[in-house]
Amino acid sequence: MSIHIPLPVPTHPHQSAPPSALSEKQQTVHDHVLEHFSPVDYTLPNVDQEKAALTVDEQFWLSYECLLRYLRATNWNADAAIKRIEDTLKWRREFGIYDKITPEYIEPEATTGKEFLFGYDTHGRPAIYISPSKVGAEETPRTIQLTIWMAERSFDLMGPGVETLALLVDYADNTTNPSFGMCRTTLDIIQTHYPERLGLALISNLPWLLNAFFKLLTAFMDPYTRQKLVFNPVINENGLFRTAADAEAWDADSASRVFEPDQLIEEGWNGSQPFMYSHVVYWEALIKLCEERRSRMLSVWHRMGGKVGIKEWDVKVAVRDETIEAHVDVDGAENGQLQS
Template identity: 80%
Template sequence: MSIHVPLPVPTRSHETAPPSALSEKKQTSYDCVLEHFAAVDYTLPNVNQEKAALTVDEKFWLSYECLLRYLRATNWNADVAIKRLEGTLKWRREFGIYDKITAEYIEPEAATGKEVLFGYDTHGRPAIYVSPSKVGTEESPRTIQLTVWMAERAFDLMGPGVESLALMVGYAGNAKNPSFSLCRTTLDIIQTHYPERLGLALIAHLPWLLNAFIALLTPFMDPHTRQKLVFNPVINENGLFRTAADAEAWNADSTLRVFEPDQLIQEGWNGSQRFTYSHRVYWEALVKLCEERRSRMFVVWHGMGGKVGIKEWDVKVAVRDETIDAHVDVDEALIDTHVDVDGVSTENSQLQS
């Protein structure tokens, strides 16, 4: 049996613990950032005043965990965190996260299956597979836009307590190395606008000729990003491991395994999932899955007050447990406007063969 669709969001067995209480000092920093963005009269600085107020999407994005991610990235300096958050809010508008980069717009770039969302690691982090061998000869802005769109969809499919993703880069086959400019731009976006969102980057089958290329990029990586890179991980019948030593010690310490076999693609990654990319089937299924999940989260978020600082944990637990208040009055048109990822009907699609 081959599979052509994404795997479902993991159950409780992959979840982490709920957010822990902050220390008094950290709570003070958080309260400062929250008060800044939650102010009734808040507007984004240095933008057209007619569009300076936060949109519903932006308030949804400014969750409790989001504010904490930026605070941790700035060593709990509230003023610096506010400046970085405002920079990202402006970048998200300019980049077109909420309007331009829709599934319909980005689909032509995704047609080869060079980037695929499939499976979860042992920490419940969704995996984005990147296949350089499927990259075309020409690079364009849509190449980076696809990467960002896939990351945003990975965030849609994270379970309670999961905040980061796993990046899987497989150099099997006739892999084409991306340009230095493309890699530098992508790296800058990740480090500037997605702090603590990259949980792990696994680069498999790395040719020795590319070591020099990686060395050129390394100086542009912050220390935290460099620590997340794993080159040529060990993949065997027990799953995927960072090192041979971890694979050998796995029976004594099960936490050493990064991926279970049934969450890994067979081709190039030695997993048990015989995933074959069929664009029409996969794309429709992915877009529908993300659209429906994000819509449900949006309804829950509205029911909890629809404001800045609501916990992603609470929203996702409510979605998981299907505890959405049926009496919450949410304008369906509003949901369509703000959470649609340009889904298309999957009726009569053959999802598995």
């Protein structure tokens, strides 16, 4: 039987760990950036003063890990990190992350199933599947907006210690070349406003005609992003691997596997999940899953003080533990009913 809904967030993803301790110098730089955004009267520069104060969503976004991602991206330059964060805060408003790009607005672009979230890799990273063959001939701003919206939803579904996502792009049956302009715009957004958010991009069934296109595109990528691209990965009964050498060397104790079979769809990726995209069913389930999880994270964040700099790790661990406790309570109640 086919399934049509996303998989739940794993409660115990592989290699989940809290943020590493900072050096004394790094802590000093971090504290400087945190102090810049923490005042209750902080306002974004060069913005209409009536709208310059940070919203609750923006304060929630400015987590401890978020500050670290921008600090690492700027080689621990506090002033550069502050400017880049403020530029991203303005971009998120202009792009419409919190108000314009709603599920209702973006849904018409998603009906074909050309992009969807499903499953997690062996690092607990949520996977976004992309099928270029299902992209229409006419590219619109919503094409890029859907990609960013899906990335934002993947952040909702990341477990403790997970900060990056995985892309699975299948070029099978693709008959059109992607627009270089659209790809370049999307790449610029990701590199500028989503530092250290792409964990891995697996590109399968890449036709030789597109090799030159990707060689041209990678010229515009920073080296850190470029090394995350894996072309024509190896897929077998044991799962998905970066290379044939990884697949041959794999055993039950090996860490070389990228995806386990039960986290991959059957169609195009040889997984064990009989997932078929049924938009009406999938879309409702994804929206519900993301909204419920984000609501729970915000609730925990408020209980922890509701301010800039709270650790995503602490918030997500609390949500995870509440989920496990809820499952235990339900199972216990059900078992009690069976025994009575």
